Amino acid sequence: MLSPIVLVQIVVNGVGLAAIYILVALGFTLLFGIMRVVNFAHGAFAMLGGYALYYLYSIYDVPYLVAAPVAALFVAAAALVLERFVYRRFYQKMFQSMIALLGLDMAIASTALIIWDSHERSIKPAVSDILQLGGIIVPADKLVIVAVAAIALAAFYLFTHFTRAGLAMRAAAQDVETAEAQGIDTRVTYQLSFFIAIFMAALAGGFYGQTYALSPFMGERPLMMAFIVVILGGMGSIPGVALGGLLLGLGESFLSTFYGSSVSVFVSFGAVILLLVFRPWGLLGTPEK
């Protein structure tokens, strides 16, 4: 079965998976890198992003290119209330944030259950073509996600390296006190980082809900994947997310195709554990003293 076509197909599938993982993990790693917050409610925001897109695009027929970003903007803007009353109390408190945000996740997902019921819905596809390139099959919706993930990564990189606000974010991530001494308003910087992170989560949730299905508990899986991608790449590292996402996506695609799903999960979890034991700061993270 190891024909070149199958191999290419496996790589294509792996990149498709990686793109989803990267999109979900970007915001997660940002929150950790800058505010040292382990956002266990990340999946909940992805879920909210999914429902926002559902209403805008499936119910109110807003054109897709408008609906997708607006849905994510809406969720991120609403989440600023939570930034004020919940998140702000847990900045720089890794462990407390983890448990408190677990509580937040529980509260949001259970509220969603009351509002939207448990059944799985689907968001109508924006593109439903299936491209065939010389025997290789690429569903167009996956192609969109790959493109968005690539753009998001590039935008992140440019933003954090070439804009004032982005540089302030990086400075705050490295050393809060020095950054403040240099005149950076960390409060605003944190708010901005939070906004971007939730925007990314909600955007990813929209794609996730559209590719798969929408339900109040749909956030659990993306959260788990984001968590693993970020551990693999290094907590807080953006290139790490790209590398971790690609490794995990390609690894899952190869292993599942050749050895089945159980082997794939065992091997990838085992590999991440070994990595943690010998290089706990991840592939591209920096060790903390």
Add this chain to the structure above:
Amino acid sequence: MDLRFGNFGFRAMRSLLAVSLTGAGLALATAPAVAQEELKIGAIAALSGGGTAWGLGLQRGVQLALDEANEAGGLKIGGKTYKLKLVVFDDQYNAAQAKVVADRLVTQEKAGFIFGPVGSPGALGSLPVTQPAKVLQFVEGYAPAILKNEWNAAYVFRISNSNREFAEPIVKWVKAKMPTVKKIGMIAPNDATGQAAVPILVEAYKKQGYEVWVDYYERGSKEFTPLLVRMLAQNVDLFELNSNAPGEAGLLLKQARQVGFKGPILQSGGSGVDEIIEVAGPLAEGFLKYDVIDNSLPAVSTLLKAYNKKYSGVFNGTSPIYYNAAHILLEAIRRADSLDTTKVRDELEKLGGYNAPIFGRVIWTGKQEYGNDHQLFHAFIIKEVKQGKGVVRDVVSSP
């Protein structure tokens, strides 16, 4: 820290603590005050976690049946008229929790009749509570141990076909209708349902001379493309969705078509074709599915109307099963003219021939398989998706 908030939080916590203490005191002090005319019917349903969709379906199916009885003036037993009240507790789709809630229903709420929980782990966790207490329980998990156990299933009934009952007839149907199919491919959840149901289905296919390829995935997976590519390399003729939950079944269906699988896709098991169509969209066209309800029956459309009036959301396949079972129980109570669970149980066993609203004539089977006749046998349907709707293609009634 913002001091005002600190104070507010402190006060809130204090009053919460006070409430908890007095509440705990009250719970211990007051004996359960049962209103004379109220009869509590228990339900254990997953209302959070993985099985929520099924749990809600259960709760609503039973509730609708009880509503009907209440609207008709309540349940008359021994000269008294009872208003039926459903008491539901969440087992979080987990065995340990199912035991705790079963205990609560049995000893605190004094429920003599319990519906659920959905799925095998919860059922097996709650049986050690209900059986010695002689509380009648109605479940639908697939695990054989639900009926084959140390109590010989004295007070438990399985209220829908399990895989044991429908696997063989459906395989024979495939053989008759699709003669060119030689090899079956299955992708199954690695959970209690999958591990209990798939071996039985595989055995049934093998018995009819089919070659079968199976792979399992971890619950929670949403991307099956790699597994489907693996399956395609095996040259299977028919893709069998076995006991997958509706969400996963829909995704498997959609992604199988996306990677270019052209053969027939059939699901022998699971519940609810509507949710699958919702998830798979236009790619669901031509999909074949085992189902238990024929929407064209008047009883079903009445139920559907009542459901839509009271609840929002897709009509879950679990609802009619429990709705049907609730009617069976109420009829047995009427015939026993007593709330004594043993008497009701005996009437249930003798209920053969009663025309239940969804599945029709009640037939109990299972003696050969489990050592008791506590398995409801009912006809089933094979539906085909045509223009986005599940239409009845065949009715299969004999084993």
Add this chain to the structure above:
Amino acid sequence: MNTTTVSGLAAPRDGRALATGWPARIAIAGILALVILPLLPVGSFVLSIGTTAFITAIAAASLHLLIRTGHVSMGHAAFMGIGAYASVLVTMKLQLPFAAGLVAAFVAPAILALLIGPLVLRLAGKYFVLVTFLFGEIVRMVFVEWTTLTGGANGIPGVPPPHPRLLDPQAYYYFALGFAIVLIGFIARLLSSEIGRSIDAIREGENLAECSGVPVLRVKVCIFALSCGIVGIAGALQGHFIRYIDPTSFSMVQSLNLVVVNVIGGMYALVGPIIGTAFFMITPELLRDYVELQRVIFGIIIIVVIAFFPGGLVEIAQRRADALRGKRKVGP
């Protein structure tokens, strides 16, 4: 910021104030109340809740022991599961008495902890959290996959009670209470001994502890093994109580619950997990008329407690006590 331990885990001043003096009297009063409770007409449901609470308290206290070294495990339920499966297999497959099952329930997870401990306990607290999280998932998957031994996802039904007379809920209540008193008492004794002081020294600063002659890694590995062995016993008690074991009872959700119990109750003193357990068992009872809102309210309570009382519910009691004392004498 202290990065060798999970940040924020360092105990505040007089963190152990509640472990001595008048709390001892409260503890004895509490135990007496629990002993008398079944003699009141409470019905077997309360006994069942009580039994579950004792088992949870043992598990939470064993996690507390580990947390005191500065390491929070997010895979503790996996070790609980290993204990449960070990005991059930020893009693059912090997037909040995429950006592042998109990020994297996302690030894099996403890040995596993001894094997992986030297590797994972080198890690700083936050990485330990991640490793145990993944490790717990792997163990759960082994329960699911190894069908010939564990019965797979369908688990093992028909688990015998430890003794035929323990089918009676009241008997099992006292049985579990006895275990809880002995095991939690043992942990309390350990924490107030010389070893307990080494543990606290390790949490406050590993390097300093090492310099003052504490064999840091060895102490941590031993405590980890002990903690996992005790939670294994809790697993066995649960398995033989519910009389059915399956992987869903020992998943990440349960591990997280144990952490939440510790955080809500308070992580700096052994009373924390006990108060946390009581809270965890009683809250759903109070909210039971709001089945759908239950999880929402519970989530909010978690946030509120952690935001305002990082020391958990214990801190509330402590502040009250401080306030009362403050009225009498003004002190620093």
